[in-house]
Amino acid sequence: MSTNPSWIFRSYPSAMPSVENWVLEDRPVPEAADGELLVKTLWLSVDPYMRGRISPAKNYAAGFKLGDLMRGGGIGEVVASESPDFKPGDIVMSDYSGWQPFSAIPAASAKRVTITDAPVQSALSYLGMPGLTAYFALLKTANPKAGETVLISAASGAVGQIAGQIAGIKGLDPVAVAGSDEKLEWCRELGYRTGVNHRSSADLVRDVAAACPKGVDVFIDNTAGPIHDAAMLNLNAFGRVVVVGTIALADRFDQPDIGLRHLRRTLITRARIEGFLLDDHEAEYASAIADLLSWYKAGLLRTREDILEGIETVPHAFIRMLKGENFGKQLVKL
């Protein structure tokens, strides 16, 4: 029996997670029970939503318990199938992939990856959850009109890089907020008109105002925190704020978030602030992926990946991403 080094959740982080919150244990390669697939992991995805899953606080989905095998988005090759819907050799994607080289997953959680025009791992980025998030958050929830200024935080990240390019395709005026000048340079290459470096800015409110001389019509908020304030204080009448992520709170996830409240501003601008979860849009995934793939094939969607290699790197990749040290979609290749 081959060994199967697996990341086990060991302790709840009280602030920014550290590698010590997990332990790499050697586990046997599992067998596929009835209705399951045994999958050889090819790619693992680390995503901001997982910060909420390692918190004892109530969330929109059940969190991990101490001692649980960590699971998240991944792509693998079916080695053994106890489901009539899959056969060995199939490439499948699942949000229930273990952080381990061989993983038993419910067949019901698996989708066959049939992409032939793009790398297989795009099913974890621009043709998967982050790309779909960008698509629906911008086009459906924010519902922008041509020419409107769209401010996007974490603009070079997995969601932001796609949101900015979709904004360009749709005739909007995308403005980036990112954590380094190098990331902003990449954002401009993608079609963002300009951007603000939130780490070097001495006055985010002023710098967002300068970057958005006509004000902010739509804000795709991947971060919360001070960038949220700068957007709210520059929001135009009837502005739309889509709350997609709160990664700026990753180091104080279970503490009250105390800061400026924007209720007067919300009233005065008649802003609409709306929370976003991708799952609500599942009925429209197929047509959205068709759009994303057609833009990709037309050369309109460029993307950047940040890849670590080997099962031992997974928590490191996750923490890099939470800290914004990644540059592009963070993946782990096995």
Add this chain to the structure above:
Amino acid sequence: MSTNPSWIFRSYPSAMPSVENWVLEDRPVPEAADGELLVKTLWLSVDPYMRGRISPAKNYAAGFKLGDLMRGGGIGEVVASESPDFKPGDIVMSDYSGWQPFSAIPAASAKRVTITDAPVQSALSYLGMPGLTAYFALLKTANPKAGETVLISAASGAVGQIAGQIAGIKGLDPVAVAGSDEKLEWCRELGYRTGVNHRSSADLVRDVAAACPKGVDVFIDNTAGPIHDAAMLNLNAFGRVVVVGTIALADRFDQPDIGLRHLRRTLITRARIEGFLLDDHEAEYASAIADLLSWYKAGLLRTREDILEGIETVPHAFIRMLKGENFGKQLVKL
């Protein structure tokens, strides 16, 4: 020439306004210039939005300058008309009525009051701005489904008492938040199922939870402040929060509002938080007033007024209302 005691704005309040922010000066009775009406004031309305107009902070409408005559909602009888659209004896309503017994107002700001089935001052309450605010904030912006729980702050106030009754008429489950047990008793008489006294509550979050055992689907927020927090922390998935007023901030209007931020909660619940200004709904006023009047005539809309008498009482009435000392729609009768 008769005298015309008029309230002049003297100083910006830094906290809760006090009578010293105005001075009562004897002014001559004005003459109506071309396009104006000279109106004998019958009723004046004091409303929360006027707190924003006596602040130097930017607002959705221009504020008063020091030395200005105070103006607000009022009803009066036309004494002299320099407009072809009005004649002496007409009863008119205007948001530009001076805090004075005789006021010159632009004819363009005046609407003829043609109500015959209700008291004339209802054009300042349930058949006017507060009633229309309740109508559109609840039925259009929040867009509730039958059976949903609707939490309403300042529930016995000018907007709240109408919102609660409309909620009942529409088959919703209205729950009040008000500042005294006496007000809550009145709310129950109006059809609110139950209520929470925010002044005596030791734990607003818990008490709102107890009053809303199925959670809060819609929150009509007339106050901001701690009631907002209690609503957000009890908000159901896909909850709607309509930010109608921020009267709990009346004593610190120009200071940053620091407190709990609810971005995680917004994301997790996919809440929609939306600012509301009545002016945006002007095209639909006529049909809304027809609805409100028909409910009133059918005995489905009961209202309570809190009336002070005499021009010298106007700032007192305004401050009473800001402090929540009024019980029902605050008016001044001349």
